[in-house]
Amino acid sequence: MLFYTIADSTDIKASEMHLAAAQIIGAALALVLSLSIIPAQRAAELFSISVLQQFAKDRALLGVFLILVATTMLSLLLGTRWSVRLDPKMSLVLQFLLLGISFDALRRFYVSTLNLLAPESAIRQIVRVSSAQIRRIGRAAEKVVAIQVVANGAPSKMDQTLHAQTIVRTRLPQGLQHSIAQLEEFAHRFIARRDSNATIETLGALETIATEYSDLRKKSITLHVDPKFPFAGYLSDVSDVLNPIYESILHIIEDAIAAKNERVVQHSISSMGRMTLQAMSVVAPGAAEQRVAPLAYSACFYLHRAARLVLAANMPDAKLRAISSFGAVLQNRSTDVGSTETTMEANEALFDIAVDGYGKSDQISVFRSFEAILFAVRFEIENDLFEVGSLKSTLDQISELIPSEILADAAGKRRLHVFPAYALGFEASIPALVENRGKDQG
Known part of the structure; x- marks a missing residue:
């Protein structure tokens, strides 16, 4: 705005400035096209050749290319004096805006190429594409099922099969x-x-x-037997x-x-x-x-x-x-x-x-694993899932390990530790399980 207010329009060679600006933006466009190969090649070496597909489809890079092409063409158009009515000062103001947009696009290109070399960026791009496919095909499958419900007048068991077939036919699993x-x-x-x-x-x-x-x-979910x-x-x-x-x-x-x-x-x-x-x-x-x-x-x-x-x-x-x-x-x-x-x-x-x-001789993993097994038995008792065979299986496992436990005790590795199945202070020990079972039956 300061330029538009102060500059003398009779002493401005607007056409030459527009053509010079077009050359600058065109050179930037050529630089983008040539330099973009380097980060793409580097990304393929760091990750895999398939990342080039993500690079080719990256919207930010495509947007930078289109912006630079558009600003170059507009600068050339302003340089041809396509509109006699356009004031030279106003045309230069527009040119400065085009240059600003072009430089901002170059900054965006710089950021995008750096992101391309970051592992997290490539990974998130793959997840973003996969998630978009899942959502899009999921909506399409729901629409197909909705049409079928309207045609039949009411939901049916075949709707699940139709939903699954629609997803499979889109080749989503292969993607x-x-x-x-x-x-x-x-x-x-x-x-x-x-x-x-x-x-x-x-x-x-x-x-x-x-x-x-x-x-x-x-x-x-459709089930079958192989x-x-x-x-x-x-x-x-x-x-x-x-x-x-x-x-x-x-x-x-x-x-x-x-x-x-x-x-x-x-x-x-x-x-x-x-x-x-x-x-x-x-x-x-x-x-x-x-x-x-x-x-x-x-x-x-x-x-x-x-x-x-x-x-x-x-x-x-x-x-x-x-x-x-x-x-x-x-x-x-x-x-x-x-x-x-x-x-x-x-x-x-x-x-x-x-x-x-x-x-x-890893007593921590021994005790933790059997604590988990005994907690599972207690969970079954508390949720009415208990079966005698489950406790019998656990007792059989404990009996198989008794010789190893005796050897560990003889070697002095159990002085301060009691096996969870017999530890009275453990809330899922065998005495505690038997007591809980008795209360449950009572």
């Missing part, structure tokens, strides 16, 4: 599997560079995709997305163990534990009108596999994370949902940890 593979590749590269924070961010991204997809499929494994129980096509995530986390754990990165292993175990709890919340009707959680056993099975890797690597803190995760699984069972297979798998995992603790 998510591609994102999962990308994230796993990122994690392996981060572990090789000893970047624990970026690896943990990747684990969070895998957990987010698993949670959002399972939430989407809560409305359309003819190759008829005794595996009811299965669901939701596992086509969840199982690759579990497998990816197992591979990340193996890689982290090889790199002796226990922090990543701990977060991996915690992520799988939370995903198991999420899987337990997805319920579907089973045989004889019994409600089942068809995704829970698979998640607990993979968590057990992860725990075995931790036991073989002898990572004490990660073992405690595994014990806490299995304990949470046993304590968060729904009273009206069948979860026998999941319960057995969690108990078996805790028993394996206890046995491993005796072999390595």
Whole structure:
């Protein structure tokens, strides 16, 4: 405004200034096009070649390119004196605005290219794209079901099947599997560079995709029996997305163990534990009108596999994370949902940890794992889920470990500690369980 007020319009060569400004902006545009290859190439080396697709689709970079093209063309247009009525001072004011917009776009390009090289930015971009796909296809599936309800006049059992078929036909599972593979590749590269924070961010991204997809499929869980494994129980096509995530986390754990990165292993175990709890919340009707959680056993099975890797690597803190995760699984069972297979798998995992603790003189993991087992029995008693076979199985496990406990006591490792099953001060000891059972019957 100061320029517009003071400048003398009779002594201004506006056309030359416009053309000079167009040259400046055009040079900036050429610089953007040439320099953008360098961060893209560097990002492909740091992460994977697939990140170039995200770079090509980045809206910020596309916006910078379009802004610079538009300001260059407008500057050339002002330089041609396309409007005789336009005052030279006013045209220069417009030119200064165009230059300001162009410089701001260059600043945006600088920030975007730096974000491209940040691991968190690439990971969040993949999660953002996957989440957008899940939401968009979820809305489309709900619309298809709503149309079917209007056509039939009332909801029916076929609505769930239609919802699932709509999601599968859009090839959403295949798209998510591609994102999962990308994230796993990122994690392996981060572990090789000893970047624990970026690896943990990747684990969070895998957990987010698993949670959002399972939430989407809560409305359309369809069950089937695999003819190759008829005794595996009811299965669901939701596992086509969840199982690759579990497998990816197992591979990340193996890689982290090889790199002796226990922090990543701990977060991996915690992520799988939370995903198991999420899987337990997805319920579907089973045989004889019994409600089942068809995704829970698979998640607990993979968590057990992860725990075995931790036991073989002898990572004490990660073992405690595994014990806490299995304990949470046993304590968060729904009273009206069948979860026998999941319960057995969690108990078996805790028993394996206890046995491993005796072999390595790790009394903390021994006591913590059996505390979790006994708390699970108390949970069953308090929630009317108790079965005699459950307590008998626990007693059988304790009897198997009595020789090891005697050896530990003889070696002087139990002077200040009492085995949880017999510790009168422990609220879930066998005497306390028997007392609680008697009160429950009374």
